[in-house]
Every structure is written in structure tokens, then in C-alpha cells.
Amino acid sequence: MAVAALFHARFPLIARRxxxxxVSYYCPRTLEFSHRLQSIICFSSSDGDDIVVSEGPNYVKYxxxxxxxxxKFETFRVSGPxxxxxxxxxxxxxxxxxxxxxxxxxxEDRSQxxxxxxxxxxxxxxxxxxxxxxxxxxxxxxxxxxxxxxxxKSTIRTSSSGSQIGPNNPKFVPGMQALLDVISAxxxxxxxSAKLLGLSTGALSRLILSxxxxxxxVNSMRAAKGMKPLK
Amino acid sequence: xxxxxxxxxxxxxxxxxxxxxxxxxxxxxxxxxxxxASTPLRITPPKTPLFLRTPSHAAPLSEVLKWQDWAxxxxxxxxxxxxxxxxxxxxxxLLRELKWLTEDSIxxxxxxxxxxxxxxxxxxxxxxELYELWRERIVxxxxxxxxxxxxxxRDMVLCVEEGVLIPRPETELIVDLVEEVVRRDDWxxxxxxxxxxxxxxxxxIGVGRVLGGCGRVIAxxxxxxxxxxxxxxxxxxxLQGMIEIREGSWFxxxxxxxxxxxxLVSNPPYIPSDDIPGLQAEVGRHEPHLALDGGVDGxxxxxxxxxxxxxxxxxxxxxxxxxNGDKQSKMIVDxxxxxxxxxxxxxxxxxxxxxxxxxxTGFRL
Numbered sequence: 001m002a003v004a005a006l007f008h009a010r011f012p013l014i015a016r017r018x019x020x021x022x023v024s025y026y027c028p029r030t031l032e033f034s035h036r037l038q039s040i041i042c043f044s045s046s047d048g049d050d051i052v053v054s055e056g057p058n059y060v061k062y063x064x065x066x067x068x069x070x071x072k073f074e075t076f077r078v079s080g081p082x083x084x085x086x087x088x089x090x091x092x093x094x095x096x097x098x099x100x101x102x103x104x105x106x107x108e109d110r111s112q113x114x115x116x117x118x119x120x121x122x123x124x125x126x127x128x129x130x131x132x133x134x135x136x137x138x139x140x141x142x143x144x145x146x147x148x149x150x151x152x153k154s155t156i157r158t159s160s161s162g163s164q165i166g167p168n169n170p171k172f173v174p175g176m177q178a179l180l181d182v183i184s185a186x187x188x189x190x191x192x193s194a195k196l197l198g199l200s201t202g203a204l205s206r207l208i209l210s211x212x213x214x215x216x217x218v219n220s221m222r223a224a225k226g227m228k229p230l231k
Numbered sequence: 232x233x234x235x236x237x238x239x240x241x242x243x244x245x246x247x248x249x250x251x252x253x254x255x256x257x258x259x260x261x262x263x264x265x266x267x268a269s270t271p272l273r274i275t276p277p278k279t280p281l282f283l284r285t286p287s288h289a290a291p292l293s294e295v296l297k298w299q300d301w302a303x304x305x306x307x308x309x310x311x312x313x314x315x316x317x318x319x320x321x322x323x324x325l326l327r328e329l330k331w332l333t334e335d336s337i338x339x340x341x342x343x344x345x346x347x348x349x350x351x352x353x354x355x356x357x358x359x360e361l362y363e364l365w366r367e368r369i370v371x372x373x374x375x376x377x378x379x380x381x382x383x384x385r386d387m388v389l390c391v392e393e394g395v396l397i398p399r400p401e402t403e404l405i406v407d408l409v410e411e412v413v414r415r416d417d418w419x420x421x422x423x424x425x426x427x428x429x430x431x432x433x434x435x436i437g438v439g440r441v442l443g444g445c446g447r448v449i450a451x452x453x454x455x456x457x458x459x460x461x462x463x464x465x466x467x468x469x470l471q472g473m474i475e476i477r478e479g480s481w482f483x484x485x486x487x488x489x490x491x492x493x494x495l496v497s498n499p500p501y502i503p504s505d506d507i508p509g510l511q512a513e514v515g516r517h518e519p520h521l522a523l524d525g526g527v528d529g530x531x532x533x534x535x536x537x538x539x540x541x542x543x544x545x546x547x548x549x550x551x552x553x554x555n556g557d558k559q560s561k562m563i564v565d566x567x568x569x570x571x572x573x574x575x576x577x578x579x580x581x582x583x584x585x586x587x588x589x590x591x592t593g594f595r596l
Binding site for chain 1: 327331374375376382383384385386387396397399400401402403498500501502506510511513514518522523553555556583584585586587589
């Protein structure tokens with residue numbers, strides 16, 4: 001890790017795709033974060049930051065296989081016959097989720113198979129961030145996946161909610177989506193959302209700031225309403 | 232693995248083959264000694280890829296960084312030197328390869344021990360070799376996969392070396408096609424599969440992993456280098472109990488299995504001979520033409536495989552062949568529907584991820 005880190009620090013061209021800040025190389029936890037951030041910065045949909053409002057199924061909860069079936073899968077290869085003619089120059093893949101038009105890409109791995117898996121993970125995160133499901137604030141009952149990511153002091157948590165799931169866990173993604181649905185339904189108000197979730201405004205802010213993608217999604221939501229960003 | 236037996240047949244029993252990379256791996260079926268005595272013995276065992284070597288070298292950190300700077304400069308310098316765009320090197324891709332070369336050759340941790348007042352780095356190759364390897368990559372256009380001695384393919388890392396075709400990303404899909412068939416009907420899981428012209432053993436190992444222990448895969452290759460490399464890869468994935476590598480041309484080593492195969496897969500040479508001189512330098516100058524050149528229109532081996540499939544597959548058996556693309560795939564489908572009429576069913580063309588009609592699949596009636 002360390003030498004690779006030094007290497008990245010000296011090779012900004014490669015580093016740019018791997019991490020946004022040189023400090024993060026020495027901390028695997030942060031590295032994980034930066035991957036998430038990267039997935040949002042570099043691999044977001046070409047259609048911009050459009051939020052999709054869905055009244056249909058919750059795609060984030062689909063199995064890998066079912067999600068893949070809804071996607072158009074492409075490689076980036078240059079034109080030409082491919083196959084035996086070419087030495088593999090690029091194992092990059094691009095997934096387009098047809099129902100929403102959201103695009104996820106992955107380029108950094110040596111195997112196309114693994115790039116496909118990373119792209120699918122990214123797609124899931126992007127779906128969580130960009131697809132808003134409608135929530136009835138008046139009769140709101142938080143789903144279990146949201147309870148799981150809330151800090152233990154939340155008053156709406158029960159003993160069956162289990163221990164808190166952190167932002168590095170893949171199970172954080174569906175919880176994050178449900179959280180964004182609540183904040184969206186509360187018109188970006190952290191105080192109102194916090195009340196619904198049995199948390200103090202400060203505790204909810206800390207939760208939002210723990211995940212770069214979540215923070216950016218909340219802040220763009222707030223910006224659209226003319227509210228100040230969370231920092 | 233098969234090589235072991237051949238070696239012992241030629242060498243005295245008193246001389247154990249300790250240098251052979253996987254001499255401990257047992258082969259279930261000793262091969263017949265059919266090849267003529269005039270075949271030159273290839274005693275060189277498969278090469279060990281960089282990432283599997285022991286980190287027995289060390290260098291001061293500053294020297295390693297100096298190598299990286301040099302390598303990076305060399306990679307960046309290619310931008311303007313090439314004229315042909317289709318066949319030129321790309322700095323961005325080269326820098327990515329350099330990152331992978333670094334991962335494969337330099338151990339993760341810097342030793343805390345000071346070496347002459349400086350931190351030292353453990354390496355899997357000497358710095359001199361690393362300079363040489365990168366020079367070969369850029370100046371000689373040696374494929375990156377031969378430089379590091381491996382290719383990441385599906386979820387596997389396969390050893391490759393000169394004399395063996397580097398498995399292509401397109402070919403990964405053949406394993407997916409097999410997986411689909413096997414998932415639909417468990418019958419395919421229990422039978423014998425064959426991968427012809429296996430090269431590095433990529434498809435055979437991919438299929439072996441899909442079958443999951445019940446079935447058997449027999450992989451053939453006419454090249455002794457490929458047989459040794461494929462055997463080594465099979466051993467690395469501990470599949471020597473279910474995958475057997477046989478040396479020989481196409482169906483020749485499979486005579487006792489006529490009409491018994493439940494599956495047949497192959498990525499045969501399919502490039503038309505006239506296209507060979509114009510290939511990308513990495514391919515044309517370094518990869519074995521035996522694995523690329525498919526004759527005048529590239530279909531020599533494919534037609535041979537079609538004929539063989541009618542003989543070798545049992546009723547209901549599945550086949551999947553890779554081709555040069557739309558035109559060849561159509562030729563194969565037409566051939567099967569006319570000359571081999573009423574022998575196959577559901578013969579169809581399957582596209583690769585670039586949308587090229589890359590595979591022909593079907594079933595023996």
C-alpha cells in the first residue's frame with residue numbers, strides 16, 4: 001500500500017482517478033471514502049445531476065442479477081474488429097440503467113469482470129443518490145434499512161434495529177436512499193428530518209457528513225432550495 | 232502436468248524434476264506417448280509471473296522512485312512519436328500499466344529497517360530487470376501481459392508467457408454462456424466438456440469453476456508451451472482433479488470421447504492470413520501466429536470444429552465457438568444450417584459487449 005501510495009502521489013495522472021487528496025493514501029478507511037467520492041465525481045451520469053423521481057420499484061434493493069438485466073452493458077473499445085486482433089488496451093466498462101438513464105463506469109481494474117462488479121456497485125450508489133421515492137411525511141414510518149444506519153441515540157431505533165451500519169458497508173446504500181427520501185420530502189430541512197428520525201439536528205448532520213456522496217446529494221438538494229450547504 | 236510423464240519417459244528416473252513448477256500436481260490420466268521422438272524436448276518449465284516471485288530483491292526507496300520517474304517519462308514520451316493511430320501506444324493506458332507493474336513487482340510495505348540511512352523497498356525483480364521490462368514494453372511493444380507474466384481474466388489471474396495467446400476480454404463471455412446453459416439444466420454439470428486450443432487454459436478453468444466439481448473438462452492444445460502453461464494454471468486453481476490437459480491437435484486427443492461430450496467450447500485462430508502482417512505490434516510481433524492465423528478467410532479451424540462437433544457431442548450437447556465477428560459467424564451458421572443440416576438445433580449468433588456478432592452457439596440434436 002505504502003509504495004503504491006507514493007507512486008500515486010508522484011503520478012497525479014493516475015492518482016486523479018484514484019483519490020482526490022494525497023493525504024488519504026495512508027488511511028485505508030479514507031481510501032474507501034475517496035473511492036465512493038470518485039464514483040460520484042468521475043462516474044456520474046452524463047445527463048448531469050438530474051434527480052429521477054420514481055413511483056415504481058426500488059431498484060437499489062434489486063439483486064445484482066436483476067439490476068444487471070435492466071442495464072445496457074458496453075465496453076469502450078475503439079472501433080475495429082476486436083477479439084484476437086487486439087491486445088487488450090482497456091478493460092473499462094459502462095453500465096447504463098435503462099429505466100432511469102443513470103450511467104456508471106469503471107476503468108481501474110485489470111479484469112473486465114471486476115470492472116463490471118465495480119460499475120454495478122457504483123450504479124447502486126448512484127441509484128440511491130439520484131432516485132427519489134415519494135414519502136408520506138404525515139404518516140412516516142422509517143424502513144428497517146434506514147433505522148440500521150441511524151446512530152444508537154436515535155429514539156426511533158428499537159432493539160431489533162441491530163448495531164449501526166457505517167458508510168463503508170454496502171448495506172449503508174439502501175439506508176442512505178431512504179434517508180435522502182426523508183430529507184427530500186422535508187424540503188431539505190435537516191431540523192425537520194431529524195425530528196422524524198428521533199435525532200438531534202447535530203447528530204443527523206454528522207451522519208450526513210460521514211458519507212461524501214450523501215453529503216453532496218443533500219447539499220445539492222439544499223442548494224436548489226436556496227439553503228446553505230452543510231459543512 | 233502431462234509434461235511430467237513425458238519427461239520421465241525420456242529422462243532417467245534418478246533425475247527428479249524438482250525444477251518443474253507443479254511437479255507435485257497429480258495428473259489423473261497419464262497420457263499416451265503418441266508424439267514422435269523427433270519432437271524437441273522443452274525442458275523449460277512455465278515462467279513464474281512477477282507477482283508470484285519471492286521478494287528477494289531490495290533497493291533504496293530513492294532508486295525505486297527514480298525508476299518510476301524514468302518509466303513515467305518514457306510512457307509520456309510515446310504520445311508524439313507514433314504515426315499510425317490504430318497501432319500507436321497511448322500514454323494514459325501505459326501509465327495505468329505502469330501502476331500495475333508496480334503493484335506486481337514491489338511489495339506493499341516499505342521495510343522499516345534503514346539501509347545506509349535510507350528506507351529500503353523489497354522487490355520481486357531487481358531494479359535492472361524492471362528497467363529492462365519497461366523498455367521492452369515500450370520500445371519492443373512487448374505485450375504488458377508477457378512483461379508481468381499474467382493476465383487478469385474474469386475473477387482469475389492466469390499465468391501467460393510467449394508462445395501462449397493472451398486471453399481476451401471478449402472470450403470471458405464464453406464462460407457466461409456456459410454458465411447460463413448449466414444453470415438451466417443440471418445434466419450439463421455432470422458430463423464431460425472439452426475446450427479445444429485452450430492456450431493458457433482460460434476457458435477450461437472458467438468452465439471448470441462453473442461446473443463446480445461434478446463434471447470434467449478436457450482441454451487440448453497442439454503447442455507444448457500452451458500445454459505446460461495451461462497445466463500450471465489449472466494447478467494454481469487446484470482443479471487438476473477435474474481438468475485434464477492433453478497435447479494434440481483439436482479432437483485428436485479425444486478419440487475415446489466420440490459422441491460423449493456434453494459441451495464443446497473453443498476460441499480457435501480466426502484471423503484471415505492476409506490480416507496477420509497488419510496486426511497491432513503487440514499481437515503480430517509477439518503472440519503465437521499458430522493461435523491467430525485462421526487460414527485464407529480465417530475459418531479453417533472453425534469449420535473443422537463444426538464438423539468435429541457433429542461427431543463428438545452427445546445428443547443435447549452444447550457448443551460455443553468464438554469467431555472473428557459478424558461475417559464469420561454468419562458463415563458458420565449458414566454452414567451448420569446447410570451442410571450440417573438436421574444435426575444441430577438453436578444455432579445462433581451471440582454478440583460480444585461491443586455489439587459484434589462474436590460467438591456461435593447451438594445444441595446437438
